Amino acid sequence: MSKKDKNTKVEDPQVEDQATTTAEAEVEAQDERSLEEQLQDQLVAEKDKFMRLFAEFENYKKRTTKERIELFKTASQDVMVSMLPVLDDFERALTHIEDDKEAEELRKGVLLIYNKLVNTLEQKGLSKIEVRQGDTFNADNHEAITQIPAPTDDLKGKVIDVIEPGYKLGDKVIRFPKVVIGQ
Numbered sequence: 001m002s003k004k005d006k007n008t009k010v011e012d013p014q015v016e017d018q019a020t021t022t023a024e025a026e027v028e029a030q031d032e033r034s035l036e037e038q039l040q041d042q043l044v045a046e047k048d049k050f051m052r053l054f055a056e057f058e059n060y061k062k063r064t065t066k067e068r069i070e071l072f073k074t075a076s077q078d079v080m081v082s083m084l085p086v087l088d089d090f091e092r093a094l095t096h097i098e099d100d101k102e103a104e105e106l107r108k109g110v111l112l113i114y115n116k117l118v119n120t121l122e123q124k125g126l127s128k129i130e131v132r133q134g135d136t137f138n139a140d141n142h143e144a145i146t147q148i149p150a151p152t153d154d155l156k157g158k159v160i161d162v163i164e165p166g167y168k169l170g171d172k173v174i175r176f177p178k179v180v181i182g183q
Contacts, residue, residue, distance in 0.1 A: 150182030
């Protein structure tokens, strides 16, 4: 072998060692970079998961608070619904007592009790739904009991008489007004 061949052979292992060292360094750098990238990806995923969970919890708090407020507003709905027939009876009694002139003191006493009952129920959130003769009938807001021929053409499709008043508790309708409509 010549000197050149010996030198070449000697240099070849060094070049190979440098190439493997460089390749190993690149692999390690890629592993480090990929490990760092993996950690960054995991961090982003965990942040996203946390933000979604936090938003879901906030929505839950808002929903339960709203439900609780609504429950407090309508907690007495059963009591109010059971009191409505008593209120109707008072109104009927007042209309019949007004016809009798001899029972003036009785009328005053019944009117006093009626007003006290109405005021107490209004303080608890009960309000009467105002419906008058001639109002346009709306199936979403009224309950039609019957239809009769309209006395005049302008009362067709409108309220002719209110049989039973309607009531709301807060914003919720607990009894729709019962009406007679013109045909």
